[in-house]
Amino acid sequence: MPFCKISVMTNKTKVLPRGAMAADHPMIWPPEDELSLLFRAGSEALRHCAAGWAQSEATETWSLGRRSVLVLPAPRTPLPHLLTLQLRPHVVEGRLATQGVRVLANGVEVGVFTLARRGERACIIPAAVLALRPSLEIVFETSDAARPSELGEGQDTRQLAVALIALRLYPDRLAASDHAALLSDTPVAVDIDAVLRADQLALSQLMLHFESLGQNCEFGLVQRKCGAEPLGLLRFASTPLPNLLTALAARFEGMGLPDSVRVEMSANGREFMVKDSRYGLTYHAWVNAGEMTAEALHRREARRVPVLVRKLLEDIELGEKIFVFKGMDALAEEMVFPLAAALRRHGPNRLLFVTRADAAHPGGTVEPRAAGYLVGYLDRFAPGEDAHDFLLDQWVNVCRSAYRLAHAVWRRAA
Numbered sequence: 001m002p003f004c005k006i007s008v009m010t011n012k013t014k015v016l017p018r019g020a021m022a023a024d025h026p027m028i029w030p031p032e033d034e035l036s037l038l039f040r041a042g043s044e045a046l047r048h049c050a051a052g053w054a055q056s057e058a059t060e061t062w063s064l065g066r067r068s069v070l071v072l073p074a075p076r077t078p079l080p081h082l083l084t085l086q087l088r089p090h091v092v093e094g095r096l097a098t099q100g101v102r103v104l105a106n107g108v109e110v111g112v113f114t115l116a117r118r119g120e121r122a123c124i125i126p127a128a129v130l131a132l133r134p135s136l137e138i139v140f141e142t143s144d145a146a147r148p149s150e151l152g153e154g155q156d157t158r159q160l161a162v163a164l165i166a167l168r169l170y171p172d173r174l175a176a177s178d179h180a181a182l183l184s185d186t187p188v189a190v191d192i193d194a195v196l197r198a199d200q201l202a203l204s205q206l207m208l209h210f211e212s213l214g215q216n217c218e219f220g221l222v223q224r225k226c227g228a229e230p231l232g233l234l235r236f237a238s239t240p241l242p243n244l245l246t247a248l249a250a251r252f253e254g255m256g257l258p259d260s261v262r263v264e265m266s267a268n269g270r271e272f273m274v275k276d277s278r279y280g281l282t283y284h285a286w287v288n289a290g291e292m293t294a295e296a297l298h299r300r301e302a303r304r305v306p307v308l309v310r311k312l313l314e315d316i317e318l319g320e321k322i323f324v325f326k327g328m329d330a331l332a333e334e335m336v337f338p339l340a341a342a343l344r345r346h347g348p349n350r351l352l353f354v355t356r357a358d359a360a361h362p363g364g365t366v367e368p369r370a371a372g373y374l375v376g377y378l379d380r381f382a383p384g385e386d387a388h389d390f391l392l393d394q395w396v397n398v399c400r401s402a403y404r405l406a407h408a409v410w411r412r413a414a
Contacts, residue, residue, distance in 0.1 A: 060163035122341035214239025233308035237283035256305025319347035364397035
């Protein structure tokens with residue numbers, strides 16, 4: 001998605017505390033103010049398909065041509081909303097590698113995506129855009145739409161681009177004034193007190209403000225190196241992004257139940273690993289071979305994991321932690337933004353996505369991309385053969401910068 005870039009000035013501009021700003025924008029979150037639709041055969045959602053859609057199938061509905069339109073009811077809450085979409089692109093190996101999708105809300109571009117496989121994408125619809133029309137028109141522009149018959153895929157002559165599987169629309173929990181600053185080209189100012197706090201915190205204390213969501217255990221080991229040992233469900237877990245999104249949407253229901261816990265020996269035969277069969281997550285048990293029986297470890301995890309699930313859900317609802325997700329591969333920022341959107345569905349959360357540095361983004365730096373979404377950069381990740389060989393100095397710089405940005409009060413510069 002086309003995230004905005006924000007110029008950050010660390011001067012002594014006087015700003016209001018966040019609580020005072022929130023008081024100026026009281027918010028009510030009725031449960032019915034969330035729209036959730038499944039675009040499968042027989043679904044009520046299909047009445048929102050206004051133009052450019054094929055006949056629905058068992059689990060999805062394909063777009064037809066290069067322009068497809070949904071007409072949704074206008075949200076009741078006059079706040080920015082998050083739109084999340086589950087999509088499957090029409091791709092053919094060796095012939096059509098990706099599908100590009102441009103998303104417009106009431107005629108205003110809110111997202112530009114590239115899809116190579118089924119996945120979730122998200123975008124922000126500003127309140128001003130929602131107010132443009134009495135209903136909400138979502139348009140998908142797909143310039144790469146193609147006919148399967150022309151790509152060697154049978155006799156299907158429909159011009160297909162993406163299949164829409166599900167849609168969710170819900171208000172964001174950040175004050176409207178914060179969104180206005182984040183989505184504006186106007187520079188914003190940072191409270192100098194937040195800058196000083198970030199620079200003065202001891203490493204062990206700084207790291208307690210963060211909680212890892214995976215995708216592997218590198219950040220958990222960084223916290224350990226800094227003297228912080230927070231309890232965390234996913235701190236030392238392997239969490240593929242689609243699996244994590246599924247688990248979060250289900251509030252990790254059933255994780256840790258005896259039937260879903262699998263205890264296995266690692267490939268090198270040195271330690272036990274625990275697998276959750278419900279969501280496909282794997283994590284370290286920190287028990288070496290011979291230290292405990294598999295049966296005893298299974299009983300321990302069946303007691304321990306539900307407690308950690310409750311703690312994670314409480315942390316998400318409080319919105320006081322900065323959640324960290326580090327890709328194992330070079331994931332695109334647009335692919336990870338749905339995780340930030342999913343977290344903000346449950347509370348005023350911040351996600352720090354850590355990825356590889358490039359010429360435009362040096363290692364150890366952080367940039368805000370959208371409300372509640374920060375992207376940090378490292379020159380490299382720890383190699384698979386030595387998870388402790390991480391770039392500690394760059395991780396520390398990323399965390400200090402993320403803490404500073406997350407706790408600063410955003411406002412338009414004078």
